[in-house]
Amino acid sequence: MNFKPPPPPLKHNPFTAVPADERVCEAAAHEEYANTGPLLAQVYEERCTTHNVPVDANVRSILETNSEHQPQYKRTVISLDFSSNYLSFQPMQALLETISDCTALESLSFEGNYLKPEIMPSLIKAVKTLPALVSLNLANNSTLGFSAAKLLMQLVKNNSRLVFLELDGTGITPQAKETISGLLIENATRQSYWTPKLPFKSPVVERDLRVQSINSTPRDTSAATTPGTKKSWQKTPPKIPQSPIDSSLEERVADNVESNVALKELILSEELRLLGLEEQFNTKVQGWHVELKNRHENGHQAIDNFDVEYKEPAVYVGYSTPKLIRDCELELNASDLKDMQDLYHAHDPSIKQKLKEIKPLLEELLLMETTDARAKEIGECLSSICYLREHEDAIPAAVRCHSLIHSELLSVPYILRNVRATDTQIKRLIRSRDEQNSRTAAALGMMEEFTQYESYHEKSLHIQEQLLSLAEDRIRLLKDIKGAQGLATQAKEIRAKLITRLQEADSDAGATVGKIQAAADTLNRHRKHWDKTFAEKEAEYKMFCELSKERIQENEALQEDIFTDIKKKFIELEDLSKSRIKEVELYLKERDRIDAVRTEYTEMCKVWDAHMELINGTTHSVEVATNGCVDFVGFFEQVPDMVARAADECWAATQEECLKEQRLHMTYFSQYMKDLGDLIVVREKKAMEFERRIREMDYSINMADDTLDPNKGRYEDQKKDLMFKQAQIAQKLEALYLQVDKALTDFEETGTEEMVKAEGGFVHPNIQMHEAILARRNSMLAKARDIHKNEESFLEEAEDDLQQSSKVLQQAKEIQLHSLVPALATPRKEKKGAAFTPGAAATPRKNLIFS
Structure with missing residues (x-):
């Protein structure tokens, strides 16, 4: 009778032994597929069929084999080059879907494919699914332009592993390329600081810099192998644990089988003797009846003794953990469970107590009394406790946050000492400025010394620029325009980067618990089914035994009836004896079968108990590790607020000194802007004069032919000389305009304007300078008019x-x-x-x- 498996249907009957060679082949095929994935060429053909586009032979050849003529699989391919293939939109869509989720792909090239801006969103989406991608080549796709540049900037900003992006001949502006290049260098620098090294070179950073994206898997730094083959640095699956059943069981089973065979032979010999006796009834009628009853009683006694003396188990099934996982169709196999145990140190009974020490150590890092030496000790202690990669990456950041909280930029004595150190330099620059202004005024009175006047004026402006720069530095020290903001920004960046990582680790742990729980639920559900099925088999066996014994007794009764007419019924009696032998044989076979079922059920229960104990231990370890992630998240949430409070306290202590420096800065800035305006007016006056003289030269040149003036060539030379001088004046004016813009920008950064406005009666030096310039311009315009x-x-x-x-x-x-x-x-x-x-x-x- 066949069993009825519960939904979902089982691939194998749980009470049927699978041949050893079949189990090995199936496990090997499953492991190979899990490591390599499907063939890229097959995936590409399926995608082309889905999009209803023809298969491109060149693309299929690229996907089918690599340069070493080895087949390329989705999970092991390292480099793909589709240069000069000129695919349209739909075929390109099919290709992008084919290469999506290639977890080992490091280099990808679409050079010279006439890519359109419309395909870029799909390309960016596909690239985001390639976690190992380091190099992307889009050169010589001249129609990409500005829209593609924006998408690529966002891609580089969000994909910190990408460090090489070729954009020559793409129609993207040099400014956009420069921005993207800066992001790539930042990625490379960040990766070299935060991540371990992997075996490939990045062309953006130094020669031996290696980059790897941060993920939740354990670190691995061994070398990579050739494309298309399994990498030696990939973690090899652990060996599947052997069945927990005692190996000596096979010897016991062999002994029991020998004993049971002897019992079976005894029963069959009795039945055969009974048959031989009935064949002799024609010659031995006398005493047959008595002898027949004796044989019947001996047969019954042999059957009773068989049930009592039968030794179990007499069958060795070899039920193991792989068969249990296969029968239950568990997604979580023994290899995955072993990896989870290794990842979360489930085998270490003391790990729970160690992880509880994370929170008090992090709280101690937040204390202002904690010294740098103690912070370093705490970091080393955390390193010895933590084993998850996310926790290990968070430890340097935690120590860095301690240094941010105790930074000198938030120390009042340090700030005031640096400000006082510049007092002497301020006084020296003021004296130099006043002396230079006196020389400038003296030179302005003698117009024939105009060149000397310009030299004095430029030196005065240079001194005032130094004075302004020094005053701005003093204000920055006191007000901490960028220092505290920089510390807060660093703290927020650390928080944003690591909280996301830790939350992802927490999510991974939750997913792991979910997988384990799902496996436990599946095992429990199938255990109930197996319990029910075995109970049904036991009931069927008992019913069969009762029916079989009843049939034997009926057979004996019929034999007794036959004795009344032995001669007529002899043939029937002989046939009944043969039927009896067959029934006994069936009885013995059924006994062997139920013994096999009972043995497999017993072994399965032992394996199930051992596997459930393994799952429960792993679940507990994962939950304990999750608590460590929560502790780190709580720590990094507090750091930005503490930095902000320290910055506010520092500003409260330096505010008065800062206001004093801002008043002095206002005096320096007003004088500087006035002198700049004077020099601008003088140079604009010279520019107008050169313009008028050039017009006169134009008139003289135009009239020279009519007046037969022999000096036309000299006029043209004079005009060229005037135009050259005019260009020089224009360049100097442009430089002065830029100086004004820079001075205004620096002035706004210091915050002096807000302070002076608050005190009342403020007129911006820029307005005063422009009023003076406009007045001088009106005067010059009136003369020209x-x-x-x-x-x-x-x-x-x-x-x-x-x-x-x-x-x-x-x-x-x-x-x-x-x-x-x-x-x-x-x-x-x-x-x-x-x-x-x-x-x-x-x-x-x-x-x-x-x-």
Whole structure:
């Protein structure tokens, strides 16, 4: 009778022994598939079928084998190069879905594929599923542009393992490339600090720098093997534990089988003797009845003795943990359970007590009384306690947070000492500025010494820049514009980075507990099914035994009835004897079968008990490790607030000194802006003068041909010289404008403006400087306007004369009277306004507007 397995259906009958060679082959195939995954070429063909696109032969060849002609699997492929394949949108979608979740892929290239911006979101999504990716080549895809640059910036920022990104010929601007390059260098630097080394080189950072993403698996630093083969640094699955059943059981079973065979032979011999007796009934009628009863009684006695003396077990099934996992279809196999035990140190009975020490040590790190030496001891103590990778990575960050809380940037004596150290330098710069301003004023009175004036003025500005920079440094020390913010930012970055890691570890532990609990539930459910099935088999066996014995007794009764007519019924009696022998044989076979079922059930119960004990111990260890993650999270939550409080206390102690320095800084800044404005006005005046002289040169050059002036070449040289000087003045003006912008930016950072506004009567030095500049510009514009009016008046009079002469000439032409035309030597009337002779050479500097 067959068993009815409960849902879900079992792959194997739990009471049927699986051949050893079949078990080994199945386990080996399962292990190989778990390590390598499916073939990439097969996955690609399936994706092409899903998207209804043809299979690209070149892409399939790349996915099928590597450079060493070895097959490429999804979980072991290391490098893929799809350069110059020119795939359209749908085929590219199928390819990206194929390479997604390739956990060992380190290098990926799509160079020269004419990628469009529309495919970039799918490409970024696929890259995010590649945890080991270090290098991505998108060169010579000229249509990517700005939208792709934004996506790539986000990818590099979120994927700290990516340290090489080739973007030549992509249409991305140099500014965007520079930003992405900075992010890549930051990734490489961060990875070299936070992570262990793996066996490959990064082209962005130094030659031997190696990068690995942080995850929740144990550290491994051994070397990698060739693509397509299993890496030697990957952790090999542990050996499956042997069955907990005593190995000496086989010897006992062999002895029992020998004894049981003897009992069976005894029963069969009695039955055969009974059959032989019935064959002799024709010649031995006398005494048959008595002898028949005796044989029946001997047969009954032999059956009773068989049930009493039968030794169990007489069958060795070899039920083991792999068969239990296979019969129950457990997702959590023995290898996974062993890995979890090793990861969470379930074999160490003292681990729970050790992990409870994490919280008090972290609380001690937050105390202000804790010294650096004690913090180092605490870090070493935590390192000896913690075994999870997330916990080990959090320990240096915890010690770093202690140093942030005790930083000198939050120490009032340290800040005031640094400020006082610059008093002498401030006084020296003020004296130098005043002396230089006196020299500048003296040089301004003598305009022929204009070059010397500019030199003095620039030196004065340079001294004032030093004075402003020193004043700003003093304010930064007192107000701690960037120091406390930097400490708080570092604390927040540590918190953001490690809390996410620790929460992920907590989530992984919860998932592990869930898997273990699911396995325990499955085992319990199947145990109940096996208990029920075995009880049914036992009941069936007992019912069979009763029916079999009843049939034997019925057989004996029929034999008794046959004796009334022995001759007629002899043949029937002989047939019944043969039927009896068959029934006895069936009885013996059924006894062997139920013994096999009982033995397998007993062995399964022992294996089940041992496996459940293993699962319960692992669950407890995982829960204890989870508490350590919670302790670290609580620690890092407190650090930013403590840094902020320390910064506030430091500011309260240095606020008065800072206000004093800001008032002095306001004085320095006002004088600096005034001097900058004066120099700007002088250089703008020179620029206008050069512009006017260039216009004069243009006029002289244009009139030279008409006036036959031989100096045209000299005029052109003079114009070039003037334009060169004009360009120099423009460059100097641009430099001054940049100085103004930088000074305003630095002034805003110091916070001096808010302080002065609060005191009232504040006019920004920038406004004062612009008022002075505009006033000087108005004056220069008024002078230029007067000269322009004189030139316009001269041109209007010349135009009137020309029109009058044209009218007279026309009249003379009409009446053919040349005497109406005035003589060329007739003296002209004196012109009003400025004297301007067309064609004349350029006047010397005495006629310039600003000389």
